[in-house]
Amino acid sequence: MSEPRNQSPGPTDLPGQADLRSRAGALDAEDPLAEKRKAFVLDDTVYLDGNSLGALPAHVPARVADVIERQWGELRIRSWDESGWWSAPERIGDRVAPLVGAAPGQIVVGDSTSVNVFKALVAAVRMARDTDGGAPDERRDEILVDATTFPTDGYIAQSAARLTGCRVIPLAPAEAPAALGPRTAAVLLNHADYRTGRLHDLPGLTAAAHAAGALAVWDLCHTAGALPVGLDEHGVDLAVGCTYKYLNGGPGSPAYLYVRRELQERFDSPLPGWNSHAEPFGMRPGFEAADGVTRGRVGTPDILSMLALDAALDVWDGVSVDAVRAKSLALTDFFLRCVEAYVPEGLVESLTPKAHAERGSQVALRCDGAGDVMKRLIEQGVVGDFRAPDVLRFGFTPLYVSFADAEQAARVLARTLGA
Amino acid sequence: MSEPRNQSPGPTDLPGQADLRSRAGALDAEDPLAEKRKAFVLDDTVYLDGNSLGALPAHVPARVADVIERQWGELRIRSWDESGWWSAPERIGDRVAPLVGAAPGQIVVGDSTSVNVFKALVAAVRMARDTDGGAPDERRDEILVDATTFPTDGYIAQSAARLTGCRVIPLAPAEAPAALGPRTAAVLLNHADYRTGRLHDLPGLTAAAHAAGALAVWDLCHTAGALPVGLDEHGVDLAVGCTYKYLNGGPGSPAYLYVRRELQERFDSPLPGWNSHAEPFGMRPGFEAADGVTRGRVGTPDILSMLALDAALDVWDGVSVDAVRAKSLALTDFFLRCVEAYVPEGLVESLTPKAHAERGSQVALRCDGAGDVMKRLIEQGVVGDFRAPDVLRFGFTPLYVSFADAEQAARVLARTLGA
Numbered sequence: 053m054s055e056p057r058n059q060s061p062g063p064t065d066l067p068g069q070a071d072l073r074s075r076a077g078a079l080d081a082e083d084p085l086a087e088k089r090k091a092f093v094l095d096d097t098v099y100l101d102g103n104s105l106g107a108l109p110a111h112v113p114a115r116v117a118d119v120i121e122r123q124w125g126e127l128r129i130r131s132w133d134e135s136g137w138w139s140a141p142e143r144i145g146d147r148v149a150p151l152v153g154a155a156p157g158q159i160v161v162g163d164s165t166s167v168n169v170f171k172a173l174v175a176a177v178r179m180a181r182d183t184d185g186g187a188p189d190e191r192r193d194e195i196l197v198d199a200t201t202f203p204t205d206g207y208i209a210q211s212a213a214r215l216t217g218c219r220v221i222p223l224a225p226a227e228a229p230a231a232l233g234p235r236t237a238a239v240l241l242n243h244a245d246y247r248t249g250r251l252h253d254l255p256g257l258t259a260a261a262h263a264a265g266a267l268a269v270w271d272l273c274h275t276a277g278a279l280p281v282g283l284d285e286h287g288v289d290l291a292v293g294c295t296y297k298y299l300n301g302g303p304g305s306p307a308y309l310y311v312r313r314e315l316q317e318r319f320d321s322p323l324p325g326w327n328s329h330a331e332p333f334g335m336r337p338g339f340e341a342a343d344g345v346t347r348g349r350v351g352t353p354d355i356l357s358m359l360a361l362d363a364a365l366d367v368w369d370g371v372s373v374d375a376v377r378a379k380s381l382a383l384t385d386f387f388l389r390c391v392e393a394y395v396p397e398g399l400v401e402s403l404t405p406k407a408h409a410e411r412g413s414q415v416a417l418r419c420d421g422a423g424d425v426m427k428r429l430i431e432q433g434v435v436g437d438f439r440a441p442d443v444l445r446f447g448f449t450p451l452y453v454s455f456a457d458a459e460q461a462a463r464v465l466a467r468t469l470g471a
Numbered sequence: 472m473s474e475p476r477n478q479s480p481g482p483t484d485l486p487g488q489a490d491l492r493s494r495a496g497a498l499d500a501e502d503p504l505a506e507k508r509k510a511f512v513l514d515d516t517v518y519l520d521g522n523s524l525g526a527l528p529a530h531v532p533a534r535v536a537d538v539i540e541r542q543w544g545e546l547r548i549r550s551w552d553e554s555g556w557w558s559a560p561e562r563i564g565d566r567v568a569p570l571v572g573a574a575p576g577q578i579v580v581g582d583s584t585s586v587n588v589f590k591a592l593v594a595a596v597r598m599a600r601d602t603d604g605g606a607p608d609e610r611r612d613e614i615l616v617d618a619t620t621f622p623t624d625g626y627i628a629q630s631a632a633r634l635t636g637c638r639v640i641p642l643a644p645a646e647a648p649a650a651l652g653p654r655t656a657a658v659l660l661n662h663a664d665y666r667t668g669r670l671h672d673l674p675g676l677t678a679a680a681h682a683a684g685a686l687a688v689w690d691l692c693h694t695a696g697a698l699p700v701g702l703d704e705h706g707v708d709l710a711v712g713c714t715y716k717y718l719n720g721g722p723g724s725p726a727y728l729y730v731r732r733e734l735q736e737r738f739d740s741p742l743p744g745w746n747s748h749a750e751p752f753g754m755r756p757g758f759e760a761a762d763g764v765t766r767g768r769v770g771t772p773d774i775l776s777m778l779a780l781d782a783a784l785d786v787w788d789g790v791s792v793d794a795v796r797a798k799s800l801a802l803t804d805f806f807l808r809c810v811e812a813y814v815p816e817g818l819v820e821s822l823t824p825k826a827h828a829e830r831g832s833q834v835a836l837r838c839d840g841a842g843d844v845m846k847r848l849i850e851q852g853v854v855g856d857f858r859a860p861d862v863l864r865f866g867f868t869p870l871y872v873s874f875a876d877a878e879q880a881a882r883v884l885a886r887t888l889g890a
Contacts, residue, residue, distance in 0.1 A: 107544075108539065117532055126512070129523050296771070302543055303556060304771045323586060324626045326621070337622060351726070435548065440753060440754055
């Protein structure tokens with residue numbers, strides 16, 4: 053990135069290299085988000101793995117130090133009230149909300165994505181069977197699950213099905229409309245495929261689920277913070293997501309659960325911990341669920357991880373998700389263009405759809421020996437990741453990835469593949 | 472604590488005050504754990520709430536800063552391998568193990584206590600019904616639950632029962648032997664009562680559960696780090712506990728799950744996330760549980776909270792749990808002696824058993840207007856907590872509470888109550 057742009061073409065240049073480097077410079081110069089890069093701790097690495105672990109926002113260490121040294125060390129137990137620890141899950145949920153198109157009061161932060169998938173699916177099955185005072189509709193015994201999804205969702209869905217007397221029907225998201233019927237209780241889909249980067253049709257598939265009387269549960273791990281989700285607008289019932297990818301919350305930062313406001317009164321959690329009780333300090337033997345999305349909480353929140361996330365979310369101040377999406381598409385378009393220009397034909401194949409409407413914020417390239425190729429890329433300072441069996445995965449985080457990064461990554465890839 | 476000891480009795484002295492202060496000084500002088508206090512960040516406060524949130528070990532901030540700034544900020548995704556993030560749940564579990572009498576390979580750290588109670592209970596019911604290749608013993612449909620326990624355990628037990636076709640039988644722990652029978656699947660008990668501080672008979676009640684063919688699940692939140700637990704020695708099947716009380720892991724630090732080695736192959740988790748898979752990066756559609764206690768993991772571990780705990784556990788280096796127990800009993804004995812001497816008769820009543828074998832590491836005093844009394848104590852720098860409806864709770868953390876603290880707390884309490 054410190055190399056001069058607009059070099060004259062030399063004997064070792066790749067096809068179109070001078071033009072593409074010049075174009076990268078121009079795109080970076082007109083990028084309205086370019087300044088955001090300074091909010092992160094970055095070095096010369098081309099970091100295209102923010103879809104696995106987001107980079108560190110520069111102000112997070114000082115904020116966490118304050119949480120530990122003053123809030124825990126000095127105030128100790130008083131911080132549950134005085135430092136707002138107790139209400140952090142809802143308060144931080146309300147900060148995630150605008151990033152996924154949700155009004156306040158519908159998101160609670162805590163637990164892992166897997167645990168939230170479990171809460172959402174069991175609760176969805178219960179709601180699908182609950183027929184407004186009539187006999188429970190036990191026929192609803194099928195959970196449709198994206199078979200192409202990140203596998204934890206499928207494992208947890210199997211468990212939720214086993215415990216609620218359902219069976220899982222694995223399918224590709226596009227097959228869901230045909231498979232929906234009077235037996236469908238819930239549909240669990242990933243908004244973007246973790247492997248190929250394909251973006252699924254959240255509005256259309258949600259509407260199809262509703263038309264069949266089923267609930268739509270979406271996993272937003274690979275889209276929240278990368279593109280508009282529109283949970284409220286599209287009537288999504290329940291959603292989960294992690295916060296350590298495009299939201300930069302830190303390694304294993306708490307996940308979140310969205311419960312649409314209209315469903316909250318019927319949300320019947322399989323994990324009713326003391327934090328989801330109407331009166332948590334009443335220490336009553338009988339469970340009575342709290343009002344609102346608070347009933348999606350379980351046990352004591354992990355404050356250090358949660359307040360690191362809280363700090364990390366500051367980088368979104370003044371950022372429009374539409375601007376992020378526009379840059380994301382421009383970045384992935386540009387990267388694909390560079391790959392096409394630089395990499396000799398037949399060595400890689402893009403698994404990521406060309407159509408913008410079907411693309412998340414990553415590019416997945418099928419490549420022989422992908423595991424070894426990714427190792428060599430990383431040695432050369434281009435960090436993506438490898439997904440079995442043969443996928444090179446490059447994540448484009450619009451807040452800190454530049455067009456120069458995209459060009460450099462394609463160039464190093466081409467050289468690594470022998471161009 | 473900076474006041475001179477051995478004052479001559481003045482007109483405002485409480486009964487026996489000079490003697491008790493002198494005795495406190497002598498006990499502190501001969502305390503083999505006295506030096507450990509320096510490992511913690513403490514001020515003039517008499518902090519008797521370490522059974523709710525342990526004090527900050529002084530070296531934790533620097534360690535967490537390294538995790539954030541170097542491991543996350545510089546190494547980023549590489550830290551999953553290079554900084555040992557991936558294996559942290561088992562590695563830190565092995566550090567908790569000696570504190571609860573467990574050999575390595577049986578404890579995994581992660582999730583909240585409530586979530587771990589859920590895993591343990593559902594898995595216990597499944598194991599109780601699994602009869603070595605014969606027809607499943609569906610008669611085992613009762614879960615005995617300590618009705619005096621911290622309520623989250625009861626709420627989660629109700630959910631586990633509902634999802635496995637069981638019913639919960641609430642009882643006092645001492646009633647468990649009489650209630651056990653051929654229908655009992657599992658018994659969930661708290662090792663020490665969070666309210667009264669009563670210690671229950673873990674060896675005897677575990678043996679009784681086994682004699683009835685049931686599994687014993689223990690919640691160690693109020694004993695781990697305060698007294699010897701002896702999980703292996705007493706044949707406990709499953710156990711859970713938090714790490715933010717006597718283990719000083721920080722607010723909401725991850726909980727842990729113990730699965731006795733002989734049961735691990737049969738441990739069938741209701742939360743089978745990708746972290747509990749035999750090949751987590753194989754991303755296979757079908758679930759295959761990992762060997763060993765790893766199958767107690769679920770999703771991505773919350774690294775910041777987990778590595779703060781890892782650092783906090785350093786204070787246990789060279790500490791014997793027997794020495795901790797000896798000091799704990801001496802502290803609570805001495806505090807009760809001071810309360811008896813200072814507080815006019817009839818104003819408080821100890822709910823904590825006198826017999827050492829029945830006492831945890833806290834003293835609970837019933838007191839009229841306990842909520843208001845605790846507020847006034849806190850204003851005077853004596854921090855315990857209030858538990859509804861009428862309990863003053865004082866936790867004694869042997870690693871950093873002194874006998875002078877105990878005397879001062881009793882003295883301030885007596886003055887507050889009008890002595």
